[in-house]
Amino acid sequence: MATMYKYDDYDQTMVDARVAEFRDQTARRLAGDLTEDQFKPLRLMNGLYLQLHAYMLRVAVPYGTLSGAQMHMLATIARKYDKGYGHFTTRQNIQYNWIQLKDAPDILADLATVEMHAIQTSGNCIRNISSDQFAGVAADEVVDPRPYAELLRQWSSFHPEFSYLPRKFKIAVIASDEDRAAMRLHDIGIQMVEKDGALGAKFFAGGGMGRTPMIGPCVREFVPVDELISFSEAVLRVYNRYGRRDNKYKARIKILVHEMGIDAFRAEVDAEYEKMQPLDLEPPRAELKRIEAFFAPPAYEAAEDGYDLSDPDFAIWAETNLFPHKVPGYAAATISLKPVGGIPGDASADQMDLIADLAARYSMDEVRVTHAQNLVLPNVKQADLYALWQELDGAGLAPANLDRASDIIACPGLDYCSLANARSIPIAQRLAERLAPVERRLGDLQIKISGCINACGHHHAGHIGILGVDKKGVESYQLLLGGSAAEDVSLAKITGPGFDEHGIVDAVETVTNLYESERQDGERFLDTYRRLGMAPFKEALYG
Amino acid sequence: MAEQQNNKGSWPRYRDDAPVNSPAVTLEAFVEQPDAVAVRIEPGADVRELIPHLGRIKLVEIGFPVFGDGRNYSAARILREEGYQGEIRAEGDVLLDQIAFMRRCGVDSFAPAEPIAAEAAERALGFWPEVYQPAADARTPIWAKRHG
Ligand code: HEM
Ligand code: SF4
Secondary structure (H helix, E strand, C coil), X not given: CCCCCCCCHHHXXXXXXHHHHHHHHHHHHHCCCCCHHHHHHHHHCCCEEECCCCEEEEEXXXXXXXXXXXXXXXXXXXXXXCCCEEEECCCCXXXXXXXXXXXXXXXXXXXXXXXXXXXXXXCCCECCCEECCCCCCCCCCCCCCHHHHHHHHHHHCCCCCCCCCCCCECEEEECCCCCCCCHHHCCEEEEEEEECCEEEEEEEECCECCCCCECCCEEEXXXXXXXXXXXXXXXXXXXXXXXXXXXHHHCCHHXXXXXXXXXXXXXHHHHHXXXXXXXXXXXXXXXXXXXXXXXCCCCCCCCCCCCCCCCHHHHHHHHHHEEECCCCCEEEEEEXXXXXXXXXXXXXXXXXXXXXXHHHHHXXXXXXXXXXXXXXXXXXXXXXXXXXHHHHHHCCCCCCCCCCCCCCEECCHHHCCCCCCCCCXXXXXXXXXHHHHHHHHHCCCCEEEECCCCCCCCHHHCCEEEEEEEECCEEEEEEEECCECCCCCECCEECCCCECHHHHHHHHHHHHHHHHHHCCCCCCHHHHHHHHCCHHHHHHHHC | CEEEEEXXXXXXXXXXXXXXXXXXXXXXXXXXXXXXXXXXXXXXXXXXXXXXXXXXXXXXXXXXXXXXXXXXXXXXXHHHHCCCCCEEEEEECCCHHHHHHHHHCCCCEEEECCCCCHHHHHHHHHCCCXXXXXXXXXXXXXXXXXXX
């Protein structure tokens, strides 16, 4: 049994109610009683987006945790209603790109049978809450962050006041100093911390990517754990009342925080928070305890660290794709969805079924989705690693490239997205082909590609970022350097004039070559860039 | 539930007292007119300016010039948090699929630009047997029922 939250009758009632409501709304739309304009916010709040060729459905994977049964259902949906594929996204969700409107209510009904939904996965509302893919496993966490994400999930679901916000609203919750969830690039970023033996949250607000990337500043150093909801409510109310609505490109909370200044923003939040104190908005401690109990550590077996590395291919995978587990004798294994030449984040229905089976056999029935569009088996006994790897390898699921050059984040781009200026996927494919042969040498390198300024592919946060732009009707690509979504968060800077689709691949190789010749002991690409600055890279590119 | 009439037809009202028929004046005018009992709040206005005057208000009309502008959901809820018990009427681009959320924020009558039939309203409100969070209505959140 997976270590995860399980619905009670109340949760199931809510999800079933949503299916019934959406079935009714879809019927009214198909009958012409709702205009497309009126239907749009309703379908968006159920994750249904209109793309270039068809509807896209985004299914929520709360804080990235899936059971085997849920993964099997995702495979079934891919087969039944899509073309046999699903696409794991940068917010730990899954998207289907070939959905028909008439099928959407049935898909939601199928999802509801395994405690899943597409609630608030798009639209101007509080979106699915993301977290650390190694929650519950990482030795450096203060606490498993997922119970707090679940508490927030329930609070934010069908929130009557915050369903017509100025713009979408994304929350991430982590619980360690290492940030594996791009927490500071969220509208609200929460880091669970301990102060004088008490658990609480360090609260950041106003981060985000898009056309105006911002790193979220701290709003409050310590919010006690049983005030999380009221404090969130206060932040959201300030945003709902004062966030800009005159220009959708300036409507995210980051612009409000930036324009007000963090001190004025904090003062507004504090004032609102004061007013909320007597309102009894906070679930009782018992509710938090109830949720926490679902995430109690599973029954690990006593085991020693260590495993046989005599197969050199396995050794490379193990060196690259494993994350140390807090329990001796276990490891968390990343299944890379970035085969060279593939579409980053794509998995076939057969692969999903296999991963679900492997999770049941080797990982206490649990799978995680990462914001880098990979999957994780969080609870693998080290003694089983070799057998697991062999099965993954047989299915094309064992690229040994976690955080390497070919582990690229890319948005759908011009192949699917109506807003795109340029293709992202083919650039990712060409780059992976070029760099995969040398990626072990290059070490930790994060390349992120967006097909337009909306930055769905996180290019601002790439060690190397690529942004597709439209130059007089021709696809062109800008190169950015020096971003990071981790605890050393920074925004990448544009190198200079853009490149065509072949030139951009050469340009990336030029900067990685410079890195290789200039790097000092143990430096990552990002460290070398930070030490040297932009000038030598510019010189190599344009000089 | 009662219904009221306006020139566009009927609209749902969830109060037993008699509807206020004096026109809702602007916030600016209201503050100047000590005998006014009905006031209109536009999305950008600060509803907290009404707090000193709540005792004499019988109707607050909150405007929704476009349905996507959600500021007045906060306005309604703030009025209820401050103890206001008079009528809160949502006026404008108010759609069937929004009235359940508006009810939860404390709105208790509707004057939609496009009429909403009473049965349709009942049906829309009926989809939600439970709620996850407390708001300005009397509904008990799921967490309270769990630990009742
Ligand atoms: C059909 C068009 C679009 C597609 C296919 C698309 C795709 C995506 C995907 C896959 C994600 C990760 C979402 C998740 O997992 O929840 C994402 C996130 C994001 N999208 Fe889009 N998107 C589209 C339109 C837009 C638009 C219109 C904007 C803004 C105007 C936008 C801005 C963003 C941003 C900024 C993020 C993540 C970064 C952040 O939090 O700021 N996208 N998008
Ligand atoms: S970044 Fe642009 S091209 Fe890529 S998915 Fe987002 S909106 Fe589309």
